[in-house]
Amino acid sequence: MHKIWAVVRREFVERVRTKWFWVSAILGPVLFAGIIVFQIVQSMGGAVRNVAVVDSTTDKLGPKVIEALDASGSFRATLAAAGPGVIDSLSNLVESKQLNGFLIITDDLVQTGRAEYQASNLGMQTIESLQRTLGKLVVKARLEQRGVNPGVVDWAQIRIALDQKKISHGKAVSDSATQSFFMAYFMAILLFMAILLYGVNVMSSVLEEKTTRIIEVLVSSIRPFQLMLGKILGAGSVSFFQFVIWGVSARVLLSLRGPIARALGADPASVQTMVLPHIPAATLAVFIAFFLGGFLLYSAMFAAVGAMSSNEQEARQAQQPVTYLLMVSYLSILGLTNDPSSTFARTLSLVPFTTPIATPVRWTAGSMPTWELAASLVILAIGIVAVTWVYRVGILMTGKRPTVKELVRWVRTA
Amino acid sequence: MPEPVVVDRVTKRFSGHTAVENGAGKTTTLRMIMDIYEPDAGSIRLFDQVGGGRIHSARIGYLPEERGLYPRMRVLDVLVFLAEAKGVSRRAARVKALEWLERLGLADWRLRKVSDLSKGMQQKVQFISTILHDPDLVILDEPFSGLDPVNSQVLRDTVVDYRHRGKTVLFSTHIMEHAEKLCDRLCIIARGKKLIDGTLAEVKHTHGGKHVIVEFDGTQGNARQIFADRQLVAKLQDFGQQAELELATGADAQEILKALVNSGARLARFELASPSLHKIFVDLVGPEAATAAASGARGANGGANA
Incomplete structure (x- = not known):
């Protein structure tokens, strides 16, 4: 135990001492602050656009359009009388930044659903907002033309709010598909990042010990399994430390959003508050178990890759299949959430390399029997043990890289 | 123990x-x-x-x-x-x-x-x-x-x-x-x-025979011929200016010394010695x-x- 601890500490201290650790520790909060500032700037002025409406409709729809645009909150609209040269003068206003753009409506708006918008910047959100506002207005106008009561029109346009409840283990829980999807997605990204940023370090660390031949001294006093476990725990704690730094700074920055908004001259109330999803204890336990298991499995795989290679170049080649396996699990998330009880989903949660991501996704989707969960855990554990064997044999091997056949033999005989 | x-x-x-x-x-x-x-x-x-x-x-x-x-x-x-x-x-x-x-x-x-x-x-x-x-x-x-x-x-x-x-x-x-x-x-x-x-x-003790180390001081006289005499020398390791000899059974080191001096060789060293480990090793496994x-x-x- 003392020996594992020594390995963990060495791994941790040596990693945290590198400048790359601190570069990424600082880069995280900087990026996050950037996002917050961007959001605030977006909510300020950026969202409200000054537009002019050139009205040449016979029914004088212009004022109604202006009213609707103002009501949407995204626009400040003014009416411009149609006439010769008006387009040119409006264009000049846009050029001199006094206007964001102008909308030209004719009778075509109601008849064939056509209008024209000219602006210095055709943002997607602006266009969608314009289309939505005009669409509602036009539907109303058309129905009114055919003698439908305006009150009926308004009533007909009320949108449907679907109340979503998930049946999880026999009980209906207030939950939404998007929420569980994002939760699973978030955890997959976290695992993906932890593995690619820190699990990979296990590989270079193993490789270093192998190429400097210090491994011989180590293995004569520490069991290879202890050594590997120590390394992975070390890498894991470095990654945990990094996430804590990011998490704490994100929390601090979030609480500073009000002051930041004020400093930028925006209304602090305009900054929306973020609501953290409620996570049931069982789900949290599944997440943590598979997160740790996944990190252990993939880090052990990287350790085995390092153990099998004799130089950096070889290792980089040999790590590719491992990265692909990770990619496969990552890319399958969408398919998994679409139908969590399909054969595809079941298969993925029973393969050791994909189960760390597939099982939590299926679990949050709420369609996984407990025995399947247990089976996944067992399979994950078997996978970890098998990979450890490969590491153990590979670590003392020098010379050529083993063939797949030899690998299988190692796993069987070790 | x-x-x-x-x-x-x-x-x-x-x-x-x-x-x-x-x-x-x-x-x-x-x-x-x-x-x-x-x-x-x-x-x-x-x-x-x-x-x-x-x-x-x-x-x-x-x-x-x-x-x-x-x-x-x-x-x-x-x-x-x-x-x-x-x-x-x-x-x-x-x-x-x-x-x-x-x-x-x-x-x-x-x-x-x-x-x-x-x-x-x-x-x-x-x-x-x-x-x-x-x-x-x-x-x-x-x-x-x-x-x-x-x-x-x-x-x-x-x-x-x-x-x-x-x-x-x-x-x-x-x-x-x-x-x-x-x-x-x-x-x-x-x-x-x-x-x-x-x-x-x-x-x-087990692997040593009687050994003589000879070191020449310039002239070697007829030494090669004497060393080649299987009556006197069983094995030879020749280093040029120095040689390590293993005496044949029954041979007397003094005979060799006399023969060397008579042949006109000048000697810097003539030593009765136990064999070096190197010699024992070479004898056992062969020079190759x-x-x-x-x-x-x-x-x-x-x-x-x-």
Whole structure:
């Protein structure tokens, strides 16, 4: 135990001492602050656009359009009388930044659903907002033309709010598909990042010990399994430390959003508050178990890759299949959430390399029997043990890289 | 009387070819002693207990043939870590490491990275890491290879010091001179077979004939002809200005001396001697295998063996 601890500490201290650790520790909060500032700037002025409406409709729809645009909150609209040269003068206003753009409506708006918008910047959100506002207005106008009561029109346009409840283990829980999807997605990204940023370090660390031949001294006093476990725990704690730094700074920055908004001259109330999803204890336990298991499995795989290679170049080649396996699990998330009880989903949660991501996704989707969960855990554990064997044999091997056949033999005989 | 190391008929095979049979195969045998490889057959006992080096790592110092340290770690940190790996507490390891660095003149380098050190200094650090925990048994695999003269001396002194303190040093070398000067017991291995096993005195006694060392002082006279006389000389090792002769049975060294002087040779040295270990080795394995490995072992006279 003392020996594992020594390995963990060495791994941790040596990693945290590198400048790359601190570069990424600082880069995280900087990026996050950037996002917050961007959001605030977006909510300020950026969202409200000054537009002019050139009205040449016979029914004088212009004022109604202006009213609707103002009501949407995204626009400040003014009416411009149609006439010769008006387009040119409006264009000049846009050029001199006094206007964001102008909308030209004719009778075509109601008849064939056509209008024209000219602006210095055709943002997607602006266009969608314009289309939505005009669409509602036009539907109303058309129905009114055919003698439908305006009150009926308004009533007909009320949108449907679907109340979503998930049946999880026999009980209906207030939950939404998007929420569980994002939760699973978030955890997959976290695992993906932890593995690619820190699990990979296990590989270079193993490789270093192998190429400097210090491994011989180590293995004569520490069991290879202890050594590997120590390394992975070390890498894991470095990654945990990094996430804590990011998490704490994100929390601090979030609480500073009000002051930041004020400093930028925006209304602090305009900054929306973020609501953290409620996570049931069982789900949290599944997440943590598979997160740790996944990190252990993939880090052990990287350790085995390092153990099998004799130089950096070889290792980089040999790590590719491992990265692909990770990619496969990552890319399958969408398919998994679409139908969590399909054969595809079941298969993925029973393969050791994909189960760390597939099982939590299926679990949050709420369609996984407990025995399947247990089976996944067992399979994950078997996978970890098998990979450890490969590491153990590979670590003392020098010379050529083993063939797949030899690998299988190692796993069987070790 | 507990034996520090007992290697009992161990065998190791690597993909079909037998690297070690009955303990013959230097580095592989040492690796099996250190628990780096598992023997396919046979057993290893250390300090009279079953099990290899890992269990006893706190009592063993091991310097492998291929040396290396973590290049990016600080000198002191490497030493402390390697001592911890052998079960020494962090605090004790630190004190010991500083002591040794001071003794070998590396104190000012303790916070530098290993890669900043010269090759010779790195060798010293590696050597400190081998003996930092004051082991009862030190296993050195080809310790002198690649060592500069200064470090060679440090190593020799330490080996002798260990011997006086009643500890055991087991080392392998292919330089017979080292084995002859430093070892109490030795075991010669060549081509995967054990040729000799015993104390130095035993080996010399069993394998030594009557030996004469002749060193010329310029003129060699008719020496070659005399050396070629099978009545007088059984075996010859000719170094040019020097020759090592093994007398034929019944031959008298004085006869040879007389014949040499009469032939007009001028001699700087004529010495009746026991054969050198190198000579014994060459005789046993033939000159073509003289570069092959041999392994010397030094058992302590006092403590551990008594």
